[in-house]
Amino acid sequence: MTSRPRRAPIPEQLPLPEHQRAQARLTIAEPLTDAVEQLELASTICHYTATGITNDLAPLHGHRAVSAQQTTVVAAPSNAAAVRGGHR
Numbered sequence: 001m002t003s004r005p006r007r008a009p010i011p012e013q014l015p016l017p018e019h020q021r022a023q024a025r026l027t028i029a030e031p032l033t034d035a036v037e038q039l040e041l042a043s044t045i046c047h048y049t050a051t052g053i054t055n056d057l058a059p060l061h062g063h064r065a066v067s068a069q070q071t072t073v074v075a076a077p078s079n080a081a082a083v084r085g086g087h088r
Helices: 018-061
Strands: none
16 A cells, blocks of 8 residues: 655645735735726726617617616626725
């Protein structure tokens, strides 16, 4: 019977000093904050594009066109400020 090789510890299990954890959080938070902002912009662009397509197709189907301001977009509130600690 052979013994199994010992596995290396998972990085989350390795002890890190608090200052390294804080630095890692800051390093991770900035790209995540940027991603949140980019997704919010993409959502707005998609909404306006869909409204434009709907308005272009409305006359073909006998519907009245609506403006993007007349429709509502339901989105989760941005937590970008929370991710970046309330400031940038």
